[in-house]
Amino acid sequence: CPSCTTGAPSYCHQFMHLAYDGVRDDGTGPITTTDGESLTGLFFGQSSFATHSLAFERNVVKVPDDVPAELLAPLGCGIQTGAGAVMRSLNCRPGSAILIAGAGSVGLAAVMGAVVQGCATIIAAEPHRTRRDLALELGATHVIDPAAGPLTEQVRAVIPAGVNYAIDTSGVPAVIESLIGAMTFHGKIGLIGVPADPESSVPLNIINSLAMGLTITGIIEGDSVPDQFIPELVELYKAGRFPLDKLVTTFPFTKINDAIDAQHRGEVLKPVLVHD
Ligand SMILES: [Zn+2]
Known part of the structure; x- marks a missing residue:
């Protein structure tokens, strides 16, 4: 097509x-x-x-043998989405400021991507403290608890002029409105999070948007070409610059229900099932 x-x-x-x-x-x-x-x-x-799968060549990406398959498993969807949003879709400039709403596996992949891009200010907004801590460990320069006050005001307390880039992984209209309010001139907002309600929409002030030169773009799979981007992420992992092992928790296949429960309780970010 x-x-x-x-x-x-x-x-x-x-x-x-x-x-x-x-x-x-x-x-x-x-x-x-x-x-x-x-x-x-x-x-x-x-x-x-x-244990085995038939796939079309178009859906296959060759990866090196010397990296555990369980670490590479999530690269094909959530991880390439978060990292690709920052490294491909928005192609964030070195020295720029980025706000990432939500620090689940997609948001944390965006944090790691922002570090690779050389962003100087990386702000992660996330309600769970353990995930905020992990965001800091992965290279976020600031974390925000949305419960501590309006998101826009908290971002402007960190960087009064506003951020150059923002990524939404929540799909929550109120959060996206806050991102729009946290941008600086010529800012770019990437929408990744799928809303619970397919009819969800966000009000947009037209004069503000055009005067500030804002860009709002939808993003699927981080705009990546998997044959190129996944090997690039694997090389970054091997070089210690994309520590995706911090996101992955493995479970034996027989514990599939435990894996789902642990994900629902927020105890793991990216459960991966492993066959014997
Ligand atoms: Zn097509």
Whole structure:
């Protein structure tokens, strides 16, 4: 399609069909039961929960043997989304200031990406203290507890002129409004978080937006071309500049329900299931 042939595969015109419908392009299912019944699969082109998987070449990225597969597992979605938003979509300048709303695995990947880009001020806004602490460990220069006061005011207390870039991983309209209020002139805002309500919208002051030269952009998969970006992230990890091992917690496959519970309780950022 026009997106795939111009280096923007995450905006494939067939994205919803190929990633979510659970069938091949021709509508047939990839899995058949022993009774001959067709089942859906192919979530994001490959599915999971198996020791082996058939995939289209287009969905395969070669990675080196000397890095544990369980660390590389999350690179294909959340991690490349957060890092790519900063390193690709916004392409943040060295010395700039960035605000990241939400320090889950996507937001923390954005923090690591901001460090790689050389951002001078990296502010993470996150309600959970343990995640704020991890953001600081990963290179955030400031953290904000949204419960401590209006987000915009807290950001301006750190950097009165406002930030050059902001990333929203929350999908919460009130948070996105706060980001708009925290920008400096010519600021760029990237929207990553999926709202709970698909009808969600945010009011936009037109004069303010044009006078300040604001850009607001939606971002899928960090605008990355996986064949290029994932190997780049692996090299950064090997060089000690992208410590994604701090986000990953492994569980044996048989403990899949424990992994889900731990994620829901906020005890782990990125649970990864490992087969024997
Ligand atoms: Zn396409």
